[in-house]
Amino acid sequence: xxxxxxxxxxxxxxxxxxxxxxxxxxxxxxxxxxxxxxxxxxxxxxxxxxxxxxxxxxxxxxxxxxxxxxxxxxxxxxxxxxxxxxxxxxxxxxxxxxxxxxxxxxxxxxxxxxxxxxxxxxxxxxxxxxxxxxxxxxxxxxxxxxxxxxxxxxxxxxxxxxxxxxxxxxxxxxxxxxxxxxxxxxxxxxxxxxxxxxxxxxxxxxxxxxxxxxxxxxxxxxxxxxxxxxxxxxxxxxxxxxxxxxxxxxxxxxxxxxxxxxxxxxxxxxxxxxxxxxxxxxxxxxxxxxxxxxxxxxxxxxxxxxxxxxxxxxxxxxxxxxxxxxxxxxxxxxxxxxxxxxxxxxxxxxxxxxxxxxxxxxxxxxxxxxxxxxxxxxxxxxxxxxxxxxxxxxxxxxxxxxxxxxxxxxxxxxxxxxxxxxxxxxxxxxxxxxxxxxxxxxxxxxxxxxxxxxxxxxxxxxxxxxxxxxxxxxxxxxxxxxxxxxxxxxxxxxxxxxxxxxxxxxxxxxxxxxxxxxxxxxxxxxxxxxxxxxxxxxxxxxxxxxxxxxxxxxxxxxxxxxxxxxxxxxxxxxxxxxxxxxxxxxxxxxxxxxxxxxxxxxxxxxxxxxxxxxxxxxxxxxxxxxxxxxxxxxxxxxxxxxxxxxxxxxxxxxxxxxxxxxxxxxxxxxxxxxxxxxxxxxxxxxxxxxxxxxxxxxxxxxxxxxxxxxxxxxxxxxxxxxxxxxxxxxxxxxxxxxxxxxxxxxxxxxxxxxxxxxxxxxxxxxxxxxxxxxxxxxxxxxxxxxxxxxxxxxxxxxxxxxxxxxxxxxxxxxxxxxxxxxxxxxxxxxxxx
RNA sequence: GCGAGAGUGGCGGAAUUGGUAGACGCACUGGACUUAGGAUCCAGCGGCAGAAAUGCCUUGGGAGUUCAAGUCUCCCCUCUCGCACCA
Numbered sequence: 001x002x003x004x005x006x007x008x009x010x011x012x013x014x015x016x017x018x019x020x021x022x023x024x025x026x027x028x029x030x031x032x033x034x035x036x037x038x039x040x041x042x043x044x045x046x047x048x049x050x051x052x053x054x055x056x057x058x059x060x061x062x063x064x065x066x067x068x069x070x071x072x073x074x075x076x077x078x079x080x081x082x083x084x085x086x087x088x089x090x091x092x093x094x095x096x097x098x099x100x101x102x103x104x105x106x107x108x109x110x111x112x113x114x115x116x117x118x119x120x121x122x123x124x125x126x127x128x129x130x131x132x133x134x135x136x137x138x139x140x141x142x143x144x145x146x147x148x149x150x151x152x153x154x155x156x157x158x159x160x161x162x163x164x165x166x167x168x169x170x171x172x173x174x175x176x177x178x179x180x181x182x183x184x185x186x187x188x189x190x191x192x193x194x195x196x197x198x199x200x201x202x203x204x205x206x207x208x209x210x211x212x213x214x215x216x217x218x219x220x221x222x223x224x225x226x227x228x229x230x231x232x233x234x235x236x237x238x239x240x241x242x243x244x245x246x247x248x249x250x251x252x253x254x255x256x257x258x259x260x261x262x263x264x265x266x267x268x269x270x271x272x273x274x275x276x277x278x279x280x281x282x283x284x285x286x287x288x289x290x291x292x293x294x295x296x297x298x299x300x301x302x303x304x305x306x307x308x309x310x311x312x313x314x315x316x317x318x319x320x321x322x323x324x325x326x327x328x329x330x331x332x333x334x335x336x337x338x339x340x341x342x343x344x345x346x347x348x349x350x351x352x353x354x355x356x357x358x359x360x361x362x363x364x365x366x367x368x369x370x371x372x373x374x375x376x377x378x379x380x381x382x383x384x385x386x387x388x389x390x391x392x393x394x395x396x397x398x399x400x401x402x403x404x405x406x407x408x409x410x411x412x413x414x415x416x417x418x419x420x421x422x423x424x425x426x427x428x429x430x431x432x433x434x435x436x437x438x439x440x441x442x443x444x445x446x447x448x449x450x451x452x453x454x455x456x457x458x459x460x461x462x463x464x465x466x467x468x469x470x471x472x473x474x475x476x477x478x479x480x481x482x483x484x485x486x487x488x489x490x491x492x493x494x495x496x497x498x499x500x501x502x503x504x505x506x507x508x509x510x511x512x513x514x515x516x517x518x519x520x521x522x523x524x525x526x527x528x529x530x531x532x533x534x535x536x537x538x539x540x541x542x543x544x545x546x547x548x549x550x551x552x553x554x555x556x557x558x559x560x561x562x563x564x565x566x567x568x569x570x571x572x573x574x575x576x577x578x579x580x581x582x583x584x585x586x587x588x589x590x591x592x593x594x595x596x597x598x599x600x601x602x603x604x605x606x607x608x609x610x611x612x613x614x615x616x617x618x619x620x621x622x623x624x625x626x627x628x629x630x631x632x633x634x635x636x637x638x639x640x641x642x643x644x645x646x647x648x649x650x651x652x653x654x655x656x657x658x659x660x661x662x663x664x665x666x667x668x669x670x671x672x673x674x675x676x677x678x679x680x681x682x683x684x685x686x687x688x689x690x691x692x693x694x695x696x697x698x699x700x701x702x703x704x705x706x707x708x709x710x711x712x713x714x715x716x717x718x719x720x721x722x723x724x725x726x727x728x729x730x731x732x733x734x735x736x737x738x739x740x741x742x743x744x745x746x747x748x749x750x751x752x753x754x755x756x757x758x759x760x761x762x763x764x765x766x767x768x769x770x771x772x773x774x775x776x777x778x779x780x781x782x783x784x785x786x787x788x789x790x791x792x793x794x795x796x797x798x799x800x801x802x803x804x805x806x807x808x809x810x811x812x813x814x815x816x817x818x819x820x821x822x823x824x825x826x827x828x829x830x831x832x833x
Numbered sequence: 834g835c836g837a838g839a840g841u842g843g844c845g846g847a848a849u850u851g852g853u854a855g856a857c858g859c860a861c862u863g864g865a866c867u868u869a870g871g872a873u874c875c876a877g878c879g880g881c882a883g884a885a886a887u888g889c890c891u892u893g894g895g896a897g898u899u900c901a902a903g904u905c906u907c908c909c910c911u912c913u914c915g916c917a918c919c920a
Contacts, residue, residue, distance in 0.1 A: 222837050222915080229836070229916055236920085254920060267920090309918080334918045344920045352834095353918060426919065547915080617858075618845060624913090626845060630859055637872095638858085644873090684849095694847065697857030704857090777853045782901040784853055822900050827852050832900050 012643040014607025014742070021741040022120055030757055031070075031125040033081045035533045042078035043534050044070045045513055045573075047542030047550070048085045048132075051111035052092060055118045057582040057589055057615070057627065058543070060599050064612045065579055065621045065690065066541050067124045071737035072686050074125075075761040081534050082125055083516040085132030086112050089140075089505045091169055091185060094438040098470045104438040105466065108135055118599070122608045123741050125757075130519045134508035139515065140440035141461030142525030143507055147443055148454040149564050155201045158444075158452060163431055165193035170474045171435045172197055174504060175428050176230075176549045184549075197433040198442055198501065202556045206231055206425045208570075209555055218575030220622070223547045230548050232426025237410050238341065239419035241266060241318040241327065243277065250274060250318050250329065253340030253424055257413070258405035259347040260322050261394040262368035264358065267311060267332035269342040270294045274314075275331055281315025287331055294333045309334055309357050321418045322395065322409075332357060340424055348384065349376065355384040368394050369402060430553065432504040437468065437476040439502030447489035447496035455498075456490045462498070476500065509550055510557035513537050513572055526566045540573035541621075547578070577690065580624035582615075589627070597627055609739035610636045616692040616738055639742055642703055642731060646746045649710060652725040653750040668720040669772070671709055675727045676769035678702040679762050682734045692738065699734050702727065733762055777828040778803045780812045788829075796823040803829035 025031065035041075046066040049059055070082040086108075093104035100107065112133060119126070132139055150156045164173040168188040172195065177184045202209075210231045213224045236255035243250055250266060268274060270291040278287040290312040297307060311332035318327050327345075334353060335344055348358035348365045358365055365378040369389040376385045388402030397405050413419035433442065441462040443455040455462055465484050468477040478484050478500040489496035511525075517534040518527035536558075542550075551573075558572040581588050584595040602611045614635040619625040678698050685695040710724045728750075736743035736756040747756045771792055776799060778786040786808040790799065800821050803809055809831060816833035823829050 220837095225837055226915055232916090232919065234919070252920080256920075307918080332918095334920095336919070339919045346920085351920070353920080424919080426916095544914080620846085623839095623846090628845070628859070631845070633871095634858055640872090693845090694857080697847075700857055775853075779852085779901075782852095782899090787853075820900060822852095824852055824901095828901090830852080830900050 010643075010647055012640050012742075014609060014639075017745045018121070018123060018608055018741040021744050022123055025123075025125070025757075026120070026128075029129075030755075031080075031082065031127050032129060033079065033083075033127045035530060036079050037533065039077065039079040041081065041534060042073045042539075043081045043537045044073065044539050045083070045516070045537045045541070047540070047546065048087050048509070048512065049115065050090060050092070051086045051088055051108055051115055051133075053111050053114070055115055055122075055599055057597055057599060059119075060122065060611060061582055061615045061621075061625060062541060062543070062579055063119065063122065063124050064615050065577070065692070066539075067122075067612075067740075068616060068686075068692060068737040069539060069541075069690060070125050071740060071757065072761065074757070075733075075737070075759060077760065081130075081516065082127060083130040083132070083519075084119065084124070084126040084128070085130075085512060085516070085519075086115075086134065087505065087509050087512075088112065088133045088135035089439045089502075089508060091171075091436060091438065094436055094470065095474075097438075098472055098474065103466060103468070104470075105135065108133075121603060122599075122612065125740070130516050132512060132515055132519050134440075134505075134512065135438075135464075137461045137463050138522075140508065142515070143440055143503070143511070144443040144455070144460050144462060145457065145525060146511070146561070146564070147503070147507075148457065148460075150200065150560060151444075151454050153564070155204065155560060156198060157201065158196060158198050160194065160196050161431075162192045163195050163197055164190045165195070166190050169436070172431060172433055174431045174506070176430075176552065195433075197431050198444070198499075199429040199431050200556075202430045202553075203425060203427055205556050205559050206233065206427050208559055209427075209552065212555065212571055216571060216574075216576075219573075220576065220578055223544070223551065223576060223578060226547045227552055230427060230552065233423060234425075235421070235423050237406075237413060237419050238422040239321065239345070239413055241321060241345070243274070243316060243318045243329075244326065246277065246316075248274065248277070250343050251341045252343045252345045253422060254345055256347065256350065256406075257409040258388070258391060258394075258397075258400075258402045259350045259368055260320070260345065260409055261391070261397070262347040262349050262366045263320050263323075263325075263327055263345045264348060264364045264366050265346045265354075266318060266327055266329045267335050267344050267346050267354075267357070268314070268329060269335040269337035270331055270333065271337040272331070272335075272342045274329075274343070277316045277329075278314045278331075283313055283315035286312055287314060290331060294331075297333070307333055309353065309360065311357060311361065321413075321416070328363075330357075330361075338428070339426070349378060349381070350384050350386055352384045352386060355381075366393065368392055430504075430556075432507055433501040434504055435476055435479075435501055436474070437464075437470065437478055437502065439505060440464070440507065441478070442499045442501055442503055444499040445487055445489060445496045446499065447492065447494060449494055450489055450491040450496075452499075453489065453491050459490070464502075476502070478502070506550060506553050510553045511561060513540075513554065514558075514561065514567055526561075528566070531567050535567055536569045536571060537573045539575045539577065541577045541579060543581070544578040551576070577621060579621045580619065582627055583624050584627045586626075597629075602632060606632060606636045607741075609742045610639060613639065613696065613739050617696045618693070620689075620691050620693050638700060638703070639739065641707070642735075643742075643746070645703065645707060645710075646728060646732075646750065649724065649728060650750060652721050652728065668723045671705065671719065671723050671727050672768050673771065674702055674705045675730045676764045676766075679730060679734065679764035680769055683761070683764065686737075695734075696738065699731060702734075703731055706731070730762060732756065733759065774826055776803075776826075778806055778809050779828055779830040780809060781832060782830060785809055785812050792826070796825065799823050799829055803831060 044066055046062050070080050074080045088108050093108045096107050097104040164178045166173055166183040166188060168186045169183060178190050181190060183190055210233055213228055216224060234255050236253055237257040238251060238253050240249035240251050275291060278284045311330040314329040314331055316329050318329060320327050346354040348354040349367045350369055367376050367378050368391060370392050371389045391397050391400050391405050397408055410421050441464055443462045444452055445455055446452050485498045485500050487496055487498045514526055514531055518530040521527040554572050561567045587593050589596045614632045617635060618631055681698040682695040685691045706727050709719050732743045732747050744756050773789055774792055776788045776790050777784050786806050788802055800823055813833055818831055818833055820832040
């Protein structure tokens, strides 16, 4: 810092600057979004947080990424909707309330208040007037309405079934919420349990959810693959095998109808009802024992480990409807009751599992498919031949290729009425009943006379009571709270019992994106005009951990709401960005690992802008970000450097003509070139793939160029002031979405009346960005040997001559003959010798 | 096992369509200014050899295509994530 300068140089007082601008944005409602058909809309959404207490680095990163995009799109002229809210129902609130002897609502509200202050402190450009908290009756009443509507359409049903029960959370979990046999939330083992529960018929949308994946070109391939796998569609044949000495048939599902002539045994799941057929056979005891043992083993097994294949003869056989052969039935531990029909036609020659099983129990292997060259020999085979091929030993189908045979065999089965083409899915219906308190009540009523009936619409919402006492058992007070469950039947007005289960919290997050379009609307869940204007979400941002759970449910909900006439879109999120995790010392930040960095401390020390800058600079958004305290300091240093640069050069902004003079010296020509190249680079990085890290480094280069041209002393003035001013302004504008408080402050300080937040994004001038001279690389046999500085547009033959004449090139060519010369425009000359 | 993604200096990470590998930043080293420096500025910074000029090597490994390969093709290795007895 120059002591001699008369003007006192200010320090970068981030605290005062950030408070000042946050206050202005709030009072001026800078980021309020209103429908405006005259402008293109842009709906930017980040996954809303669970109000757990305080924000963490993952939030900071997620919302910083979103905020840059929101601010950038505004500057590009879009009418941007950028809302924020709270995914406020859920178990942590309930557990915390038990621990602190308070109400989950109180705990949640407190957290929301605190976290809201934190988010505001980060300077995120949300329209806070659209804030949503899903635990408020004004929100969940509509969810209850949707539930009733879905019930009326047959998309909701109740059944007794085996569910996933978490012993620690004391509630049922959906299939999507069981990760490797453990609870997604608390990681404790999940056990099966027979219970009543409410289900949403997501399987009714399986096909559309699957085909929709093909339309989601703005989603990461990885997420689409996960969704496709989860839906798990497979096409095949359902076929009945008549059981010997019984009226029953054993129905199987196969994706390989072409191997039906190779069936040598049947295998059924231990839970299969036809296990009962062993009664009265000599094997009865053995089968019962096996089933008992297998169930136990399945419960205790490590989900990563496959069980040793095992089975037992049922004592009964069935008949292959194609060959008439007698086929023994086995109960096998590897057959899943949940998939297909729970029964499999086993073809050891062409299925590896069946092969292993057959080898173990000495069951014959019958080859019915041969590869194009030769055929496997059942006597010497060591593994199943699973590829498609040509059918052999298959009656009238012999000689057909697998693909043709599939069609022919299905057609035959259908004609003979012994089977039919069938498509199965891995996807199961979504179990949404939760046995805990802190969730939206399910608006259903059980009446002895009328059965289970929905609550009348005008009685909604069914409000979650506040006068409750939670106890350490974790059991929901709703089950025993008479004032809640005692009610009248909406049909017959007789006394009835209200459903006391609550809804899965993923129900709230499945449609919040639509409610943001009209958060205060009271005439219905969604204002058609508003949702038609804003939806779909143009850019959605969140963690990959929701790849299946939330993102699949929300897609399902979009289709349901569309079919119910509430919205007009098929897919809720056009583009999806899955941001990476924040890592410290090689592991995800977590309390248990003790490697968390608290955003508050960093903001206190460096300010929000520095934290934003670093979290965007350290890695591209989709990758994991390794947190580095030193790196944060580097970002802070950079901002200080720009701050000093602007302070030292404030003179540039005092009445200098903004137009650029025609005749500039070399230096004054180089700077605008760099300026416009930077504008081009930053713009394309922001447009193309949100690679803020390279956008920031490009701006740093421009700052470096500025510092070396005009210095931080402002005294070395060989450069044209208008040129320097243009470059300096570009730095502030380009950085403004990333470090908004900082840029607004300097913008104002350099005499601008307007706000950066309302300013259009700069257009780069291709003429100004054009280089006058280029470095052309001279290669000999592909190795760089020399460089030439030439004027842009030097013709190829001239380049070739210059390269061949080049002294250094000559020394490499020596006595060798030049065989070929390749000239690449504006890039290089390669001399082949 | 299946599917997706990744492998580049001490570190985070850059490199349109194949065309100067290592931008930008961190760390480090030397110097300047200084009462001080954890501020700031200047210089250096992939490896090997060399005083230097410069040369050779270098994008997980190995082949190949090409005038030219981090980038394309084939094989292999490692890591991360997801699914996993799906019939």
